């Protein structure tokens with residue numbers, strides 16, 4: 100696992116995100132990507148289930164998920180949450196992923212999309228995600244591949260200061276300390292990415308339960 104952790108406290112990391120999002124806008128995920136993530140959760144029709152997005156950023160996934168579930172989002176960046184508030188109906192909480200303000204076994208779905216690798220204490224966040232997920236609930240985690248060709252050619256491609264890149268097996272080993280992994284997949288944003296072998300793909304998807 101490649102660890103590039105410039106900040107050792109949530110306070111400093113949060114200040115970096117708030118400045119980045121104020122200066123350049125929040126990161127935006129595409130409708131296609133968000134739909135794919137919903138597909139991994141098996142969400143096709145409206146239900147009264149509850150979904151939590153940990154490190155929800157600007158709320159683009161939540162906006163699409165709310166067609167199917169009650170939605171909740173947490174992020175430590177107030178700038179990100181202000182965007183999420185504008186575009187989604189989700190119940191949003193400004194907090195760190197290492198201390199989720201929810202009861203045990205509360206959510207049917209917990210997702211963490213492109214965020215786990217930035218949390219200073221990943222294991223604490225995973226344990227919190229597990230705590231708030233129902234026994235028959237689903238977890239969906241999306242994380243970057245250390246061996247993605249562009250990360251190798253240009254390490255600045257993964258451009259956030261607090262970031263970890265890891266191989267499929269390293270992510271699997273970490274995630275299965277907390278969850279039972281039921282399905283994995285590879286992902287790239289490029290349509291030709293399907294041709295790239297899993298080992299060199301951009302990111303990995305892990306779907307499981309506790």
Ligand SMILES: C[S@@+](CC[C@H](N)C(=O)[O-])C[C@H]1O[C@@H](n2cnc3c(N)ncnc32)[C@H](O)[C@@H]1O
Nearest residue numbers: 116154155156174175176179195196212213214
């Ligand atoms: C790369 S963005 C991903 C955002 C969103 N999930 C998406 O797919 O666009 C990472 C997000 O994690 C948030 N974040 C980083 N560390 C966090 C922490 N310890 N607690 C809560 N949010 C955190 C950042 O503010 C940022 O919005």
